[in-house]
Amino acid sequence: MVMTEWEKELDELFPETQQWRRYLHQNPEPSFEEYNTRLFIAEKLREFGYEEIEENVGGGGVVAYLNGESDGPTLAFRADFDALRIQEETGLPFASQNPGVMHACGHDGHTAILLSVAKVLMNHQQALSGKVKFIFQHAEEVLPGGGKAMVDAGVLDDVDAVYGLHLRSPFEYGTVSYCSGYAMAAPDFFSIQIQGKSGHAAHPNTTVDAVVVASYVVNQLQSIISRKKDPQESGVLTFSTFKAGDGAHNIIADKALLKGTVRTFNPEVRDMIEEKIKSMAEQICAAHGATCEVSYTRGYPALYNHPKETQLIKELFEQNRTDVNVEATPLRMGGEDFAYFLQKKPGSYFFIHSGNEEKGIVYPHHHPKFDFDERALLTGAKCFVDIVDHYLGNRVSVANVSLEATGE
Numbered sequence: 450m451v452m453t454e455w456e457k458e459l460d461e462l463f464p465e466t467q468q469w470r471r472y473l474h475q476n477p478e479p480s481f482e483e484y485n486t487r488l489f490i491a492e493k494l495r496e497f498g499y500e501e502i503e504e505n506v507g508g509g510g511v512v513a514y515l516n517g518e519s520d521g522p523t524l525a526f527r528a529d530f531d532a533l534r535i536q537e538e539t540g541l542p543f544a545s546q547n548p549g550v551m552h553a554c555g556h557d558g559h560t561a562i563l564l565s566v567a568k569v570l571m572n573h574q575q576a577l578s579g580k581v582k583f584i585f586q587h588a589e590e591v592l593p594g595g596g597k598a599m600v601d602a603g604v605l606d607d608v609d610a611v612y613g614l615h616l617r618s619p620f621e622y623g624t625v626s627y628c629s630g631y632a633m634a635a636p637d638f639f640s641i642q643i644q645g646k647s648g649h650a651a652h653p654n655t656t657v658d659a660v661v662v663a664s665y666v667v668n669q670l671q672s673i674i675s676r677k678k679d680p681q682e683s684g685v686l687t688f689s690t691f692k693a694g695d696g697a698h699n700i701i702a703d704k705a706l707l708k709g710t711v712r713t714f715n716p717e718v719r720d721m722i723e724e725k726i727k728s729m730a731e732q733i734c735a736a737h738g739a740t741c742e743v744s745y746t747r748g749y750p751a752l753y754n755h756p757k758e759t760q761l762i763k764e765l766f767e768q769n770r771t772d773v774n775v776e777a778t779p780l781r782m783g784g785e786d787f788a789y790f791l792q793k794k795p796g797s798y799f800f801i802h803s804g805n806e807e808k809g810i811v812y813p814h815h816h817p818k819f820d821f822d823e824r825a826l827l828t829g830a831k832c833f834v835d836i837v838d839h840y841l842g843n844r845v846s847v848a849n850v851s852l853e854a855t856g857e
């Protein structure tokens with residue numbers, strides 16, 4: 450059977466997959482500056498025999514096609530490849546050689562996984578009906594991200610379905626998880642600059658106390674979550690910064706700066722919260738004789754996993770990934786720019802748990818000691834080939850079902 454063959458080849462390739470991951474880990478480049486990383490990816494793809502390679506897609510992405518022997522759907526996979534501005538503290542033999550930059554989110558792993566799939570499938574064009582599109586994306590970590598630019602550049606125009614994955618540490622290795630519907634939040638950011646009037650702390654009546662006004666704003670804006678939002682919808686509003694005064698005991702502060710983040714799923718709730726932050730902050734300030742300037746920056750949209758495609762991968766993984774658990778995972782408040790891909794085409798984004806307590810792999814993503822269990826590379830690659838086999842494997846009846854399943 451085709452699957453066993455592909456899996457066997459992925460197993461054999463594993464030491465090399467690990468080497469690619471470690472090379473990338475040792476040579477991380479921050480978002481929008483991944484010059485050598487993209488050269489490395491394109492070079493590897495050429496080495497595997499890929500001819501149709503597009504570089505600098507949407508600014509810095511790399512895209513390659515694999516044409517099956519007969520016609521069929523076009524299936525896309527996306528891996529991100531940027532690193533973070535973090536000083537690595539793992540002490541790993543292949544730790545970052547680029548000071549202050551680290552692959553602390555596992556994107557080195559995502560890239561190695563997709564490369565291994567590209568290499569193995571290149572030997573099996575005759576077994577495929579349709580095309581596989583390999584999408585390597587730059588700049589996931591920093592707004593505006595590379596994902597939107599790649600989608601705007603048309604990277605999904607000829608695609609029927611798109612899938613992606615994220616390693617997930619420190620959740621213990623041995624589980625693959627999925628989440629149908631909204632899975633990751635839209636992360637937005639705001640700041641409120643309040644202007645009052647300074648004066649002697651003993652004569653507040655002659656001033657407009659920015660500390661007091663800002664405190665009202667912090668308190669009152671929580672009612673957006675508790676009183677304005679439908680309780681059945683998720684939403685978070687956090688003030689993370691409150692700056693006012695210069696340290697004196699006897700001077701009333703004339704300025705206060707508030708900063709925070711909003712996390713939502715439903716676009717209507719997102720619009721409502723943005724509008725209320727602005728209107729309530731302005732009116733609270735006006736009521737107390739202060740003024741304010743509100744700036745609100747939208748991050749990525751919420752990531753929505755299409756239910757049919759999510760059900761499909763759940764069933765495929767349950768059937769084929771017998772060495773791991775396949776579980777539903779609750780939605781999470783972090784953001785991810787794969788959301789733009791799923792706004793454009795049906796698909797799903799799933800998670801390969803990659804922690805290992807025994808080996809000390811217990812740190813979360815974006816931590817200077819972040820690492821992952823490299824067995825997750827193989828599991829991730831096998832999940833991708835499960836999907837390829839389903840859509841493009843020359844098992845006609847199954848392939849037909851999958852095409853219907855993409856009609857979102």
Ligand SMILES: [Zn+2]
Nearest residue numbers: 554590814815
């Ligand atoms: Zn990250």
Ligand SMILES: [Zn+2]
Nearest residue numbers: 554556589615
């Ligand atoms: Zn990430």
